Amino acid sequence: MARTDDVELVEVAGHTVRISSPSKPYFSRGVRLTKLDIVRYFLAVAPGALRGIVDRPVVLKRFVNGAEAEPFYQKRAPSDLPDWMRTVTLSFPSGRTADEVVVDEAAGLAWIVNLGCMELHPHPVRTGDLDHPDELRVDLDPQPGVGWNDVRAVAMEVKALLDELGLVAWPKTSGSRGIHINIRIEARWSFTEVRRAALALARAVEKRCSLASSKWWKEERHGIFLDYNQNAKDRTTCSAFSVRPLPDARVSTPLRWDEVMRCDPADFTVLTIPDRFAKIGDPHAAMDERAGVLDALLTMAERDEAEGLGDAPWPPHFRKMEGEPARVQPSKARSSGKSKRVVKAEGEEVDPATAPVAKKGRRQPTMPLIVVAQSSDKAAAEAGLERWKQQHYEAAALLAPDDVLLDRMRGSAYVWYRIRVNLRHVPETLRPSQDTPDPDDDPTRAWRGTKERP
Structure with a gap:
């Protein structure tokens, strides 16, 4: 490895890969690792890491400021791609296309890691057939x-x-x-x-x-x-051997089935996996066979x-699919009013003509959900949840762990967090009403306001 100013030149199988800002801290809250440390880790496990991404288009998830800052996704290949790397044109549900990076060798792996790609995100297709996953x-x-x-x-x-x-x-x-x-x-x-x-x-x-x-x-x-x-x-x-942005620099680690019931995922980190790989190799080495x-x-x-169990909801950016149920969360689902019979109580039916008619535009909630915090700062949103729990300690004591819903909301150029509480386990007499969230930082509010104006 040669060093000039704030650049490290790494020789990988006949290619020179330029590592910029090699001393930049990528992990500091738990272990301390630099950008160059992450590059060296991936080169140590390159045969395993490549197995999950070789000959596949890769989405670049870039942690340009390390694991403790928000990453961003980049589908299109950078303009300064080395001439020894290639791309493939991928089409998306939106109808758009993009030339995505394909990584075929260790030098290419080091090159994308230099961009901040600690998590490797390959598509489940090979470049020779982009329409049929393998x-x-x-x-x-x-x-x-x-x-x-x-x-x-x-x-x-x-x-x-x-x-x-x-x-x-x-x-x-x-x-x-x-x-x-x-x-x-x-x-x-x-x-x-x-x-x-x-x-x-x-x-x-x-x-x-x-x-x-x-x-x-x-x-x-x-x-x-x-x-x-x-x-x-x-x-x-993320594919095998990816590094996740946890304080201990944890790794997505291939296992043998006999390891599943006795392993601890905290044992698999950037500091431990190279030795494991050197000793046992890649447990998934025979996957392609x-x-x-x-x-x-x-x-x-x-x-x-x-038996009547049709399709299930698709991700929100997909067009509505044939046979797909209404793509709206149950707590906000509208009453359809199309049912031929109305069940009033177990074993008792009433004529729908005599049943109350739901007013148009009113939502008929099936889950008692309230929003308690929303912010572009995850820690601030979580602090708001704790304040809500202190204010409503009786209701908070009755919540199950999965009654607290942390939603990571992603827009075209921003990320924000919303915390909702499901009060299904709280008696109605103790349920807090929907109040102004604390904090109440919703970056879509201004946009929605402009769309709603006549």
Whole structure:
């Protein structure tokens, strides 16, 4: 490595990669790691890290000011891409296209890490066929208050089901609180079909395991959410050996199945993974040799649909899909008024002609949700929640962990946080009413005000 001023020149397999500001702190609150430390980490595990991204378009998630500052996503390849790297043109649900970076070798890995890419976000397709994924991704997302033991239990339930279906599953820690399970598949099905298979899988696990949930809306979830929408086109998850922005520089680590029930994700960090990799290699090294088929999962999906269980909500930036239910959270769903019969009480029905008619435009809440804080500063929003709990201590004492909903809201050029509280476990006599959130910093308010003016 050669150093000139505030630049480090790194030689990687015949290529010289320029590392700017190598001494910039990337982690400081727990471990202390510089930008150059992160580059060296990725070079130490390059064969494993490349396995998840090679020959795939990659979204650049850039932590330009380190792990303790907000990152941003960059789909289009930078203009100064080295001539020894390539791109591929990807189309999105919006109809737009972008030339995205493809990383084929260790030098390219070092080059994107220099841009601040600690989390690697590849699409589940190869450059030779951008319309047919070769990977189904199962994202186990624990809800607030759910512990690691429950996450592992659901992961083992997923494995048991996939074993029955003849599909080989490859687990890894998410690098945070969850587990990712990847399934290599033959590139024969569209994104819509792969997502449909993932939804059938999520619903089947939910039926088998009370800890699992396939519900898209946060207010309906419990336990561990199986995020089927990670398989929709244009969605990515961090790949193996990615570094997550936690104070201990935790790594999304490939596991053997016999490790799942005895591992601690806190043991897998930038400081420990290079030694683990040198000793045992990559537990997912044989993944590409075990591509499976989706026939059994798609048959399950057909059975669900025949029984009246149709599609589930898509991500908000997708157009409304055929067969998709109303894309509105249940607590804000309007009463349709189309039901032929109205159930008044168990076993008692009334003529809809005599039933009260809901006024148009009024929302009929199904969940008692209130907003207690919203701010572009996550810590400020969380402090507002604590003030709300102190002010309403009787109601706060009755909340379940998953009754507190932290929403990370992302606009075109900003991120903000909203905290809602579900009062479903609080008796009506004790439920606080909706008051002005504290803090009340909603960056969309001005925009909405202009849209609502006549």
